[in-house]
Amino acid sequence: xxxxxxxxGQDVQVDATPDTPLLWALRDHLGxxxxxxxxxxxxxxxxxxxxxxxxxxxxxxxIESLVGQSISTIxxxxxxxxxxxxxWVEGNVPQCGYCQSGQLMSAAALLxxxxxxxxxxxxxxxxGNICRCGTYVRIRAAIHEAAAQRAKEA
Amino acid sequence: xxxxxxxxxxxxxxxxxxxxxRNFLGVSGVFVLGACLPxxxxxxxxxxxxxxxxxxxxxxxxDGTVRVTAHRSEMGQGIRTALAQIVADELDADWxxxxxxxxxxxxxxGDQNTDGSRSILLNYDRLRTAGAAARLMLRQAAAQHWGVPxxxxxxxxxxxxxxxxxxxxxxxxxxxxxxxxxxxxxxxLKADAExxxxxxxxxxxxxxxxxxxxxxxxxxxxxxxxxxAVVVRCPWLGGGVRRIGNQPTDEPGLIGxxxxxxxxxxxxxxxxxxxxxxxxxxxxxxxxxxxxxxxxWTESENHAFDSAVLQGELRDALGQPGTPVPNSEKGxxxxxxxxxxxxxxxxYETPFLAHAPMEPPVAVADVTESGCIVHGPLQDPQSARxxxxxxxxxxxxxxxxTPTLLGGAFGRKSKPDFALEAVExxxxxxxxxxxxxxxxxxxxxxxxxxxxxxxxxxxxDDQGKPTAWLQRTAFPSITTVFAAPAVxxxxxxxxxGFSNLPYQVENQRMESAGIRPGVRVGxxxxxCNIFHAFSANVxxxxxxxxxxxxxxxxxxxxxxxxxxxxxPGMQPPAGHELDVGRLRHVIERVRELSDWQRPRPDGxxxxxxxxxxxxxxxxxxxxxxxxxxxxxxxxxxxxxxxGTYINPDTCTAQMEGAxxxxxxxxxxxxxxxxxxxxxxxxxxxxxxxxMPDAPPTTVELVPPQGRLxxxxxxxxxxPVAPALVNALFAATGERYRSLPLxx
Numbered sequence: 001x002x003x004x005x006x007x008x009g010q011d012v013q014v015d016a017t018p019d020t021p022l023l024w025a026l027r028d029h030l031g032x033x034x035x036x037x038x039x040x041x042x043x044x045x046x047x048x049x050x051x052x053x054x055x056x057x058x059x060x061x062x063i064e065s066l067v068g069q070s071i072s073t074i075x076x077x078x079x080x081x082x083x084x085x086x087x088w089v090e091g092n093v094p095q096c097g098y099c100q101s102g103q104l105m106s107a108a109a110l111l112x113x114x115x116x117x118x119x120x121x122x123x124x125x126x127x128g129n130i131c132r133c134g135t136y137v138r139i140r141a142a143i144h145e146a147a148a149q150r151a152k153e154a
Numbered sequence: 155x156x157x158x159x160x161x162x163x164x165x166x167x168x169x170x171x172x173x174x175x176r177n178f179l180g181v182s183g184v185f186v187l188g189a190c191l192p193x194x195x196x197x198x199x200x201x202x203x204x205x206x207x208x209x210x211x212x213x214x215x216x217d218g219t220v221r222v223t224a225h226r227s228e229m230g231q232g233i234r235t236a237l238a239q240i241v242a243d244e245l246d247a248d249w250x251x252x253x254x255x256x257x258x259x260x261x262x263x264g265d266q267n268t269d270g271s272r273s274i275l276l277n278y279d280r281l282r283t284a285g286a287a288a289r290l291m292l293r294q295a296a297a298q299h300w301g302v303p304x305x306x307x308x309x310x311x312x313x314x315x316x317x318x319x320x321x322x323x324x325x326x327x328x329x330x331x332x333x334x335x336x337x338x339x340x341x342x343l344k345a346d347a348e349x350x351x352x353x354x355x356x357x358x359x360x361x362x363x364x365x366x367x368x369x370x371x372x373x374x375x376x377x378x379x380x381x382x383a384v385v386v387r388c389p390w391l392g393g394g395v396r397r398i399g400n401q402p403t404d405e406p407g408l409i410g411x412x413x414x415x416x417x418x419x420x421x422x423x424x425x426x427x428x429x430x431x432x433x434x435x436x437x438x439x440x441x442x443x444x445x446x447x448x449x450x451w452t453e454s455e456n457h458a459f460d461s462a463v464l465q466g467e468l469r470d471a472l473g474q475p476g477t478p479v480p481n482s483e484k485g486x487x488x489x490x491x492x493x494x495x496x497x498x499x500x501x502y503e504t505p506f507l508a509h510a511p512m513e514p515p516v517a518v519a520d521v522t523e524s525g526c527i528v529h530g531p532l533q534d535p536q537s538a539r540x541x542x543x544x545x546x547x548x549x550x551x552x553x554x555x556t557p558t559l560l561g562g563a564f565g566r567k568s569k570p571d572f573a574l575e576a577v578e579x580x581x582x583x584x585x586x587x588x589x590x591x592x593x594x595x596x597x598x599x600x601x602x603x604x605x606x607x608x609x610x611x612x613x614x615d616d617q618g619k620p621t622a623w624l625q626r627t628a629f630p631s632i633t634t635v636f637a638a639p640a641v642x643x644x645x646x647x648x649x650x651g652f653s654n655l656p657y658q659v660e661n662q663r664m665e666s667a668g669i670r671p672g673v674r675v676g677x678x679x680x681x682c683n684i685f686h687a688f689s690a691n692v693x694x695x696x697x698x699x700x701x702x703x704x705x706x707x708x709x710x711x712x713x714x715x716x717x718x719x720x721x722p723g724m725q726p727p728a729g730h731e732l733d734v735g736r737l738r739h740v741i742e743r744v745r746e747l748s749d750w751q752r753p754r755p756d757g758x759x760x761x762x763x764x765x766x767x768x769x770x771x772x773x774x775x776x777x778x779x780x781x782x783x784x785x786x787x788x789x790x791x792x793x794x795x796x797g798t799y800i801n802p803d804t805c806t807a808q809m810e811g812a813x814x815x816x817x818x819x820x821x822x823x824x825x826x827x828x829x830x831x832x833x834x835x836x837x838x839x840x841x842x843x844x845m846p847d848a849p850p851t852t853v854e855l856v857p858p859q860g861r862l863x864x865x866x867x868x869x870x871x872x873p874v875a876p877a878l879v880n881a882l883f884a885a886t887g888e889r890y891r892s893l894p895l896x897x
């Protein structure tokens with residue numbers, strides 16, 4: 001039985017069991033492999049996506065709960081938050097890069113709700129995203145930089 | 155345009171004069187006319203079209219694209235970028251026109267084992283030469299075309315120019331003609347001051363893809379008709395499936411269940427751990443069914459293994475003389491201890507650790523009658539290829555192993571057991587199979603960083619300087635993975651911060667002991683340096699504290715003024731001896747960088763540690779306090795001397811990351827085994843540092859000064875844990891000797 005989901009602004013059919021986590025629907029059924037598997041238990045944030053704009057762990061969301069919801073993944077970020085990708089590249093933020101889709105999605109959600117986050121705001125918003133390479137200080141700096149660029153343009 | 159990147163590159167041997175290369179290119183359909191630049195004399199015919207491929211690492215295409223072949227694996231250390239920087243610099247290429255291709259595992263590249271922090275030091279000279287040879291050939295081709303002496307033409311930023319006439323040709327225009335020339339056996343290298351990529355920053359070549367979710371990691375590689383397998387592995391090493399109690403049969407999406415044989419219970423090498431593989435159309439189906447299997451396991455000699463028992467045995471081993479490190483004994487330690495006014499002793503302990511890269515092991519294999527292809531996050535595709543060929547009993551040249559991007563590795567992905575699982579299952583199912591390890595599999599079936607214990611005893615003078623020093627280390631050796639009877643630590647494990655202590659001590663003895671573990675142990679980022687740097691740096695700090703002396707002053711007083719240190723067992727190549735002057739320098743620099751003398755508020759302490767590993771020198775100062783019984787690190791300062799470096803921003807990033815990696819193991823991470831099985835399973839009980847605990851980190855690189863390149867990926871890790879413990883002592887007066895601190 002196929003379910004209809006709205007992913008990155010498009011309605012798509014997913015032919016998977018209703019309890020399939022969104023993570024695996026994205027990766028195995030929709031070919032959107034930017035969202036990563038890290039723990040399967042909502043502990044590491046590698047699979048962070050937006051559901052109706054809110055950062056959410058795709059490994060914890062059965063697709064049957066998402067019908068009629070608006071899902072955004074890392075693949076949509078270039079259109080919605082191009083400045084965030086730019087500062088990430090400019091700051092050489094990623095090392096291995098595996099966790100960075102999730103980091104970027106958490107950062108984008110933070111900046112959407114808080115245009116000028118403090119270090120403490122950033123730490124709170126990003127605490128659910130583990131980076132084993134240890135890029136945290138660059139992520140913090142990049143979020144500040146993205147906020148500053150937005151403020152300048154506003 | 156058809157890619158020519160897959161054409162087999164020519165060897166470093168001179169081209170044969172029959173120009174078979176050009177003929178081959180002529181029939182392969184690669185015809186792209188080089189643009190004729192404005193200064194190009196219109197009456198002269200354009201140079202012949204073709205690709206210049208003078209060696210394994212570089213191809214210059216007719217459109218001017220430079221393709222650099224990276225034969226080392228990318229795991230975040232920026233090696234694909236750094237290798238390309240070296241080639242592009244000596245070629246004097248325009249960086250914007252450089253592309254990087256990933257090499258398969260193949261002996262023709264020489265060493266591809268991407269661990270040991272040695273990619274640059276092994277390849278710096280040969281990649282410079284590769285770029286320089288091509289640059290010389292382009293000059294020769296231009297000189298021939300213009301009929302002028304080669305000395306009169308310069309190659310600069312993708313252009314060859316004849317200064318007196320102003321004629322110029324793009325590199326791409328000259329590629330075909332240059333390809334007809336013999337490859338020079340030597341070519342002039344740039345002076346260091348002429349480098350514009352080496353030693354200068356460059357954005358990593360993969361970052362633009364990564365931030366768009368387009369980087370191809372292991373699990374992102376797919377093949378048509380590929381199935382996905384999740385394996386339920388025996389909790390203890392050497393056990394296997396006795397019986398599966400509930401064989402599911404008619405589950406939608408289920409393809410089959412296959413039993414994998416147990417690995418040897420001792421000396422398991424890279425053999426897959428035994429278990430039951432659930433193969434399905436998609437990952438979730440495989441995961442779900444794997445989670446429902448009720449499996450009875452066979453016992454093995456390891457099924458009662460208990461890490462707490464092992465740690466007790468390590469402590470016990472320290473209470474008696476161990477095996478002396480050959481040629482390490484100086485003076486008479488026992489006599490000095492008997493007569494000494496003041497002695498101190500301490501025992502340090504560290505636990506088993508899991509690598510826990512954010513990407514769990516995963517590999518795709520397709521075994522067919524004609525051969526086998528494997529794609530996955532592999533640190534050493536060449537050894538994986540050899541193992542796979544041996545495993546399948548096929549010719550090496552039928553096996554193709556290509557690394558994807560590695561989503562972290564830290565040594566875990568040097569061990570290709572997960573690739574062998576995919577190979578075995580693909581062979582049985584006669585279709586491409588991806589084996590996806592779950593996080594629980596990764597934590598429980600790692601090649602664990604060894605638990606350890608060290609005992610130090612010293613007699614000290616009134617300045618806290620050791621007049622005699624006895625040190626013992628005990629840990630399960632990595633060699634136990636390779637050979638069933640192995641027990642004792644290997645020399646190379648002891649040379650990681652134990653037998654090569656840099657301090658001047660007249661009376662010294664070093665002893666080691668090994669214990670066979672009931673699990674696989676393996677090398678993890680900086681390996682035995684982790685626990686040896688920890689114990690030695692904390693013990694040195696205890697000596698300083700015993701006489702109330704400044705720890706950095708005290709440490710400097712323990713070192714010779716300069717010179718190369720002779721250490722037992724080590725035979726570093728020329729230029730890589732432990733240079734005491736360089737060690738002193740990083741200590742002095744980190745003292746400045748951290749503003750060490752500036753008083754910190756009450757309850758805030760500074761801690762210092764220094765370590766030489768992977769031929770580099772790192773000194774670290776941490777600023778820390780205790781808040782509600784929890785250590786808080788407020789600042790980190792790191793000075794790195796790695797000799798010649800390629801990308802300074804990458805070096806800085808590696809030090810930043812090393813601080814986080816070191817704090818994870820200092821503060822939070824531990825792996826315990828009970829009844830043969832690992833207790834921890836995921837990030838709720840195998841704890842890693844998160845952003846709120848990552849301190850602002852200031853890094854200083856010592857200028858290269860023409861020195862040989864040395865390691866960067868690992869040497870930042872060892873000083874972190876001891877610097878933290880020393881900082882907490884300064885802050886609170888409490889001395890911690892066991893890791894992790896938060897238990």
